[in-house]
Amino acid sequence: MSFNTISVVGLGYIGLPTAAMFASRKKKVIGVDVSQHAINTINKGEIHIVEPDLDMLVHAAVKEGFLKATFTPEPADAFLIAVPTPFKNNDSKIPEPDLTYIQKASEAIAPVLKKGDLVVLESTSPVGATEQMAEWLATARPDLTFPQKAGEHADINIAHCPERVLPGHVVRELVENDRVIGGMTPKCSNQAVELYKTFVKGECVITNTRTAEMAKLTENSCRDVQIAFANELSVICDKLDINVWELIALANRHPRINILQPGPGVGGHCIAVDPWFIVSKTPNEANLIHTARKVNDAKPSWVIEKVKLAISDYLQDNPDKTAKDVTIACYGLAFKPDIDDLRESPALNITKCISEFHQGAVLAVEPNIANLTGTLENVELADLKVAQENSNIHVVLVDHKEFKASQIHSEYLIDTKGIW
Structure with missing residues (x-):
């Protein structure tokens, strides 16, 4: 399929460089964030984080009209979720992951999803998080079908693609590094590969969602x-x-x-x-x-x-x-x-x-x-x-x-x- 408009939810150290990279390839990119400061800064063609070469990419993308930041998600062909996955505040000796940000991001994009869209979870997550995200989306949009029930015939395709970049070298490594693509079905994986090949020169290696999640953790x-x-x-x-x-x-x-x-x-x-x-x-x-x-x-x-x-x-x-x-x-x-x-x-x-x-x-x-x-x-x-x-x-x-x-x-x- 053709990904004309791409939405990136979470414009931090991973989301913003990824959004800028798609925009540099002349794709329309809608960046979504909860920080008004981040939104205002990006829409001025500036950046709110330190990352070599990113300022030039964002400035050019905004100036040419390919990148904008907003508080509310808008319709797109692909949605990339790159929000934090912190720990829960409890007294356990073993910290438990908090998926609240992923849940809120899922619920935020759910109203604007349409048949044929692709949703990719980029946030580093515990095993099973992508499946959980799919359940949250299905609950919010019962009028659409999802891979966990409809398989290859689902209206919405879902995959996990963890970021694998080194801060300070993000712009280069986003392009050069191999990517692990874990789709919930082969169709989901293939669509995700097509999306990332917009700018990725490294190999896109296909696996399932759980293995992709575990690969980054490993x-x-x-x-x-x-x-x-x-x-x-x-x-x-x-x-x-x-x-x-x-x-x-x-x-x-x-x-x-x-x-x-x-x-x-x-x-x-x-x-x-x-x-x-x-x-x-x-x-x-x-x-x-x-x-x-x-x-x-x-x-x-x-x-x-x-x-x-x-x-x-x-x-x-x-x-x-x-x-x-x-x-x-x-x-x-x-x-x-x-x-x-x-x-x-x-x-x-x-x-x-x-x-x-x-x-x-x-x-x-x-x-x-x-x-x-x-x-x-x-x-x-x-x-x-x-x-x-x-x-x-x-x-x-x-x-x-x-x-x-x-x-x-x-x-x-x-x-x-x-x-x-």
């Missing part, structure tokens, strides 16, 4: 386990007085060993979240995945204890000082280098914790963020040079390119990224 769980090994190794080496960075470099000289680099924890909208979707579904079977999550979630607390020890050491070495006289600089707030994304960021949480227990000044150096309004209280956003010259204790949390190009020598340095 990719990120694998990374989480690998990072957990590195993080646990860093804690062990600290106790044994071994330089973990040198150790890993030596071990990686083996042709079949590739240990990742440790850090202050794991953040972002994927690796810190997706493994829990597997654990919550199969808590008795996902033992290694669960353990890796616990190791990585514990690393920020370990870093904070190192900061407290550094404060104690500094005060012992400077008996004329009090805790109020000690300035701590935290280098980096984003969850990974060279982006502004703070989602699930261990660096952000560590900085916040330090500001809550420390009596003195806390400086944050984050080159990708202009202000901290509503993000951190009692923390001053500082220039790199200012922080280096005016701080007593230095805590490296993210290896931004600006930090790598700099250097500092201090007895009171906690470098979780091994750059200084």
